[in-house]
Amino acid sequence: MSLFAPLATGRTLPVAERRGEAKPNILIVDDRWQNLLATEALLKPLGADITTAESGEAALDLVLEREFAIVLLDVQMPGMDGFETARLMKTRPSMQGVPIIFVTAISKEDHFATEAAAIGAVDYIFKPINPDILKSKVSVYLDLYLQRQEILQLNTTLRQSNEELERFAYVCSHDMKEPVRMMNIYAGFLAEDAGDQLDEDGRRYLQYIRDNAVRLNKMIGDILTFSRVGREDIQIEAVDCQQIFEEVRAEFAETIGFRKARVTSGGLPTMHTSPTLIRVLLQNLIGNALKFQDGRRQPEIHVSAHHDGAFCRFDVKDNGIGIDPAYADRIFMIFKRLHSEDEYPGTGIGLSTCRKFVRLYGGDITFSSVPGEGSTFSFTLPDKKVA
DSSP: OOSBOOOOOOOOOOHHHHHTOOOOEEEEEOSOHHHHHHHHHHHGGGOOEEEEESSHHHHHHHHHHOOOSEEEEESOOSSSOHHHHHHHHTTSGGGTTOOEEEEEOSOOOHHHHHHHHHHTOSEEEESSBOHHHHHHHHHHHHHHHHHHHHHHHHHHHHHHHHHHHHHHHHHHHHHHHHHHHHHHHHHHHHHHHHGGGSOHHHHHHHHHHHHHHHHHHHHHHHHHHHHHTTTSOOOOEEEEHHHHHHHHHHHTHHHHHHHTOEEEESOOOEEEEOHHHHHHHHHHHHHHHHHSOOSSSOOEEEEEEEEETTEEEEEEEEOSSOOOGGGTTTTTSTTOOSSOTTTSOOOSOHHHHHHHHHHHTTOEEEEEEETTTEEEEEEEEEOOOOO
8 A cells, every 4th residue: 555645736835944954853653665755755845854763672773873853753663663663762861752653554543643642743644655645744733843953042141141241240340349439439539638629519529429439339339139049049038028127117217207207018928039139129118108208298108918829929019200101111221221320320220130030030020100199119029938
C-alpha cells in the first residue's frame, strides 16, 4: 500500500525562507526505507533539515545528539514500537514540548489515539497519508517552533541588556560618588575659610556648587538603589508594618513639623514580607506626599492597609497638588519628572524604584488622583506566611 494519497499541485514556501532564520530539524522514524524516502521528499520543500531513523533505538540515539522541532513517528516497528519510543523520548529534557505526530496503518480504534494523546502526541495520522494535510500540519509546527525560539532569544537578549545596563549604572554611580563627596567637602571648606572674602555673587555661586553636589549625591544614591533591586535576595520575615510606619514618620519629623502636617495610619498589619521593601515604599510615598504640597492647606497624609486574599493592599492618601491624568504613563518611569527642580526637588527615580521592587516581589503599584485635591498611591504585596 502506498504511503501517500495522490498529491495535489501547489508550492509551499520553505519555513526558513519565510522567516529568514536557521533551519529547524525534523526527525522521521519508520522501519521501512521506502516510507522514509517518500516522507523526506514530501517535506523537503519546507526548508527544514531532515533526519531519518529506521528504528526506535536509532531515534533515541539521535535525540541525545541534537534538538528537533518535530518528530514523525511510525507506530508499528519491530522491536521497540512507536508508543514506547515516544515515552522514552519524553524523558529527555530536550524533548519536552517537542510535538510528536504518530503515523500508522493499524486499526482506527479510539483507544490507540487515546494512548498516543496520553503520551503527549499532538496528532495521530492514518495511512495512506494525505500529503497536503501532512505538509500543512508540519509547516504549522515548524512555524510555532521558530516563533518560540525567537521569543527565547529575545528574552535572553533583553535579560542580558538589562543586566548590562544595571551593572553600568551601578559602576558609574559608585565611581561618581567619591568625587561628588569631595566637591561638596571642599566647597564647604572654601565657604568656611574664605566666605567673608567673596562678594555676594561669589557666595551665591558657591552655594550653587554645594546645593548641586548634594542633589547629585542624592541622585547617585538613588541610581545605586535602583540598580541593586533584583540583584540581592529578598529576605522574608514577620514584619510589623505599623512599627515601620512609626519609624518612617519619625524620620520625617522635621519636615512634618515645618509643614505642620498630619501623618496618620489606620493600624497597619503584621505580615510576612520584606521589611526593607515596606520601608522603601513608605519612605518614598510619604516623602512624596509631604513634598508635593502647594502650601494652601495643612498637609494630611493617611496610610491604611487591609488583606485581600493572599495579598495585602496599602493605600497612601494625601491632599496635595495631585497628578494630571495625562501624565499617568510617565509617573513610574525612571528620570521622568513632572515638575522642575526649582518647584519640587528630587531625582525622578523614587517611584521607578518602588514599582521595580514591588513587581519583583509579585505585587503591583497604581495611583488615582484629582489635580488640586490630592492623590492615593496603592500597592499590593503577597503575604508570604510561613507554613
